[in-house]
Amino acid sequence: MGLYLNPNADAFMEDKGTRIYVDKSLLIQELNSIVSTKEDFVCLSRPRRFGKSMAGNMISAYYSKGCDTREVFSQMKLGQEPCFDKHLNKFNVIKLDLNELYQNAKKKNEHATLIAQIEERVVEEFKEQFANIDLEKDNSIDECILKVYKELGEKFVVIIDEYDVLIREQVPQSLFDSYLSFLNGLFKGTTIRPAIALAYITGIIPIVRDKVQSKLNEFTEYTMLNSGRLSGHVGFTREEVEALCEQYGMDKEECARWYDGYRLTDTIDIYNPLAVVSAMRNQEFESYWSATGSFEGLKDYIMMDFKGIKQDVIDMISGKSVP
Secondary structure, eight states, X not given: OOSSBSOOSHHHHHHHTSSSOOOOTHHHXXXXXXXXXXXXXXXXXXXXXXXXXXXXXXXXXHHBTTOXXXXXXXXXXXXXXXXXXXXXXXXXXXXXXHHHHHHHHHHTTOGGGHHHHHHHHHHHHHHHHTTTSOOOTTOOHHHHHHHHHHHHOOOEEEEEETTTHHHHSOOOHHHHHHHHHHHHHHHSSTTXXXXXXXXXXXXXXOOOHXXXXXXXXXXXXXXXXXXXXXXXXXXXXXXXXXXXXXXXXOOHHHHHHHHEEEEOSSSOEEXXXXXHHHXXXXXXXXXXXXXXXXXXXXXXXXXXXXXXXXXXXXHHHTTOOOO
């Protein structure tokens, strides 16, 4: 068990132990259906506070060899499905919260060497957990994965939360180039692909095609506009919110008026989890989500002008309808 390689289930159990928790474990069923297939590289983009990190914690707790979560998952929605334990705790998991790692390095003014730090920490855990395999200190993560796969035939699940932080932030070109090499080593090439049973990366913005697309072109991307099979699995559905309203004595229609902001398909509406949970906990409808980020951060995304969003915002402010 390590911090980054085969982590335990503590983060997931902490999430699950919160007073208001919605069981989203059927996401695992969707992922199990694509493990070790041509579709097993998944990129999910969602706004902040939409449950991406909690989903990552759950996915890690399910697949990681570093924990035993049979009992907890057997009592969740996933546990009612046949073969729910098909891949339970059977893979080596590498889990990285890139935003956390970047922000911590930035505080120490060490962010220029972020990728080297990540490689060093994860490789050290490889050496500890696979002591019988000839792993060198200067090996990269992808080299370690390949050595373990070659010697033991064991596959990996790679989870990267907020993979896009180095795209959104103004980082030195040398750091960005190191990051591209890092992505290239993990996710490009036919040699390493069979060693990765599942790659699950999350971000706030869709894949920026002119910057990292060539490194991530193996990924199936699930966005707010094209959410596909993951539509109801990240964020709260109308049915889940109505159940919470009943439990906490809150008005369903008023809740929908405040927080029903996304229609992903003809049948699935998605609510922002942070806003709904805050309203239930405080017994008051307010604009909770607006307090989670500054306008400056939003301005940066608008100025990136992804798919003409800058003009769309101008049109909305002027009172025009935006399709």
